Amino acid sequence: MRLILLGAPGAGKGTQANFIKEKYNIPQISTGDMLRAAIKEGTEMGLAAKKVMDAGQLVSDDIIIGLVKDRLKAADCANGYLFDGFPRTTAQADAMKDAGVAIDYVLEIAVPDDQIVERMSGRRSHPASGRVYHVKFNPPKVEGKDDVTGEDLVQRDDDKEETVKKRLDVYHNQTEVLLGYYGEWAKSGQPGAPKYRKIEGVGPVEEIRERAFAALSS
Numbered sequence: 434m435r436l437i438l439l440g441a442p443g444a445g446k447g448t449q450a451n452f453i454k455e456k457y458n459i460p461q462i463s464t465g466d467m468l469r470a471a472i473k474e475g476t477e478m479g480l481a482a483k484k485v486m487d488a489g490q491l492v493s494d495d496i497i498i499g500l501v502k503d504r505l506k507a508a509d510c511a512n513g514y515l516f517d518g519f520p521r522t523t524a525q526a527d528a529m530k531d532a533g534v535a536i537d538y539v540l541e542i543a544v545p546d547d548q549i550v551e552r553m554s555g556r557r558s559h560p561a562s563g564r565v566y567h568v569k570f571n572p573p574k575v576e577g578k579d580d581v582t583g584e585d586l587v588q589r590d591d592d593k594e595e596t597v598k599k600r601l602d603v604y605h606n607q608t609e610v611l612l613g614y615y616g617e618w619a620k621s622g623q624p625g626a627p628k629y630r631k632i633e634g635v636g637p638v639e640e641i642r643e644r645a646f647a648a649l650s651s
């Protein structure tokens with residue numbers, strides 16, 4: 434299974450990615466998680482990316498495309514992969530097409546903007562695993578601790594209300610165009626065209642998981 438999860442910031446890409454990667458035994462390639470790991474390591478690229486991310490803007494296409502192409506060389510991608518938060522621009526999508534990176538499904542998770550700020554303000558994450566929680570909608574078993582490792586959960590620096598609003602603007606201006614990009618490609622029936630599936634992302638996390646699984650087997 435080779436798929437792309439598309440959706441606004443906070444649509445639940447990371448949450449659903451955790452279910453999908455288990456089911457299909459494929460790695461989650463989250464460019465956001467990769468950038469946050471680089472920030473934590475204190476690399477030069479990480480430090481430069483942090484400024485851009487804290488402003489709610491996109492990191493340059495060259496850096497992102499380089500990161501993903503490198504990641505795809507790893508042995509664990511042989512069985513498939515799940516892109517989360519990538520591609521985010523037409524240039525990134527074109528780069529994958531040009532490199533012949535195969536995609537079976539594009540899954541859009543649709544959530545209206547007015548639900549997003551509340552989701553972000555309550556988000557807590559476990560950076561080492563990519564697991565995501567919400568204080569109200571998807572709470573961990575023990576407050577502030579990851580269910581599996583018991584390690585501390587953290588709040589993301591870019592989850593402040595003003596930054597979330599900026600990220601939503603950037604999504605509408607630069608990323609939303611990919612809904613049409615992949616939708617049209619899917620309809621074209623060209624060899625290698627992916628299937629395009631859209632699910633509603635509002636409702637209990639487990640219900641959305643079932644919608645996602647159904648969409649990916651249709």
Ligand code: AP5
Binds near residue numbers: 440525
């Ligand atoms: P990235 O990390 O990709 O963030 P994002 O796309 O903005 O998405 P989020 O991770 O915020 O949301 P999500 O859809 O994963 O939702 P989640 O499951 O966590 O990118 C961060 C930054 O890195 C970008 O702004 C950019 O600067 C840079 N970057 C990354 N990739 C890039 C690229 N390709 N090109 C350029 N720059 C790039 O859920 C959110 C919350 O809601 C959680 O608390 C969760 O528990 C809760 N929740 C989930 N599902 C539900 C539900 N059904 N009901 C209620 N609450 C729910």
Ligand code: ZN
Binds near residue numbers: 446447448517
């Ligand atoms: Zn995410």
